[in-house]
Amino acid sequence: MMGTNKKDVKGYLEFVYEFYQSMKEHEISLVYEGEITHQITKAFTSLTESNMAKEEESNLVQKKVFHVMVECLQNISKHADDFGSNDFMFSGRGIFLVAKGKDDYSVTTGNAVDNSKIPDLKNLLEQVNSLDKDELTELYKKQIKEGRLSDKGGAGLGFIDIKRKTGRNLNYHFLPINEDTSFFLLTSTISRVA
Amino acid sequence: MGTDDTPTVILDVANDMFEISGRSLPEDVAAFYNPIIDWVEKYNQSPKVKTVFNFKLVYFNTASSKMLLDILMKLEELFHAGKDVLIKWHYAEDDEDMKEAGEEYADIVDVPFEQVAVA
Numbered sequence: 001m002m003g004t005n006k007k008d009v010k011g012y013l014e015f016v017y018e019f020y021q022s023m024k025e026h027e028i029s030l031v032y033e034g035e036i037t038h039q040i041t042k043a044f045t046s047l048t049e050s051n052m053a054k055e056e057e058s059n060l061v062q063k064k065v066f067h068v069m070v071e072c073l074q075n076i077s078k079h080a081d082d083f084g085s086n087d088f089m090f091s092g093r094g095i096f097l098v099a100k101g102k103d104d105y106s107v108t109t110g111n112a113v114d115n116s117k118i119p120d121l122k123n124l125l126e127q128v129n130s131l132d133k134d135e136l137t138e139l140y141k142k143q144i145k146e147g148r149l150s151d152k153g154g155a156g157l158g159f160i161d162i163k164r165k166t167g168r169n170l171n172y173h174f175l176p177i178n179e180d181t182s183f184f185l186l187t188s189t190i191s192r193v194a
Numbered sequence: 195m196g197t198d199d200t201p202t203v204i205l206d207v208a209n210d211m212f213e214i215s216g217r218s219l220p221e222d223v224a225a226f227y228n229p230i231i232d233w234v235e236k237y238n239q240s241p242k243v244k245t246v247f248n249f250k251l252v253y254f255n256t257a258s259s260k261m262l263l264d265i266l267m268k269l270e271e272l273f274h275a276g277k278d279v280l281i282k283w284h285y286a287e288d289d290e291d292m293k294e295a296g297e298e299y300a301d302i303v304d305v306p307f308e309q310v311a312v313a
Contacts (some may be wrong), residue, residue, distance in 0.1 A: 038199075060288075067255075070219055071256060074257065092206045141225050141298055144259055157260075158256050160256075
């Protein structure tokens with residue numbers, strides 16, 4: 001990418017500027033691509049927390065954003081070894097974005113998933129999206145009680161928690177990477193007005 | 195002592211102090227909580243006349259929530275064995291979510307449960 005050719009360098013730097021403009025346009029305040037670990041989770045949550053505190057965001061909004069970030073990041077880091085492969089797509093890597101708009105924050109993750117997992121993921125997300133506040137509380141209680149979680153925590157509980165904390169549906173999208181895998185995009189929004 | 199991702203845990207039989215406080219999002223929830231659950235199980239074999247267990251959490255992730263329930267269920271066993279047990283669930287008075295979390299645990303486990311709003 002970074003050749004010695006002056007034209008290449010210029011092209012690259014112009015791309016960086018477009019990338020920067022694109023981030024501004026989408027009000028993205030944090031973007032990351034790479035391995036998502038516990039350390040990364042801690043670093044991003046504390047960075048976002050201190051930014052929100054500086055901008056005098058309400059405690060309630062700060063807490064909600066924190067909750068959503070942790071659950072989203074852990075969804076990726078905890079399922080890192082599910083594929084049993086060192087392939088870059090399957091080792092707990094992904095993209096992570098936080099955007100701050102006038103009315104909302106949005107937290108978005110993207111990571112590769114095995115196509116065989118898509119039906120379960122879709123069912124879980126559709127179920128969570130279809131339930132109201134009381135139904136979600138019941139489902140949450142049922143799930144922790146029955147211990148229907150892997151020792152990794154279980155994505156289901158994370159999705160339930162996000163919807164309960166934000167009061168909003170989780171938006172998602174699957175894009176094919178190849179015949180076996182897809183890129184799973186998930187985005188949650190948190191209202192800045194309490 | 196707690197860290198920014200693990201709570202402070204006090205299990206002091208001599209001084210009647212049983213407390214979990216702070217933030218809970220450990221990297222490995224089982225590794226962090228299993229020793230505590232095991233400790234309570236052992237304690238149940240020769241408990242004090244009265245056990246007051248304080249939860250003063252400001253944040254816990256969903257992975258921790260199941261482990262907290264496991265601790266509460268051990269305390270429920272102690273209560274069912276005829277011992278005097280009280281759970282005190284402390285939350286900041288403006289923290290509706292933490293209050294609700296306490297109410298949900300109180301619904302799930304059969305053990306005396308007291309909500310304590312902290313100003």
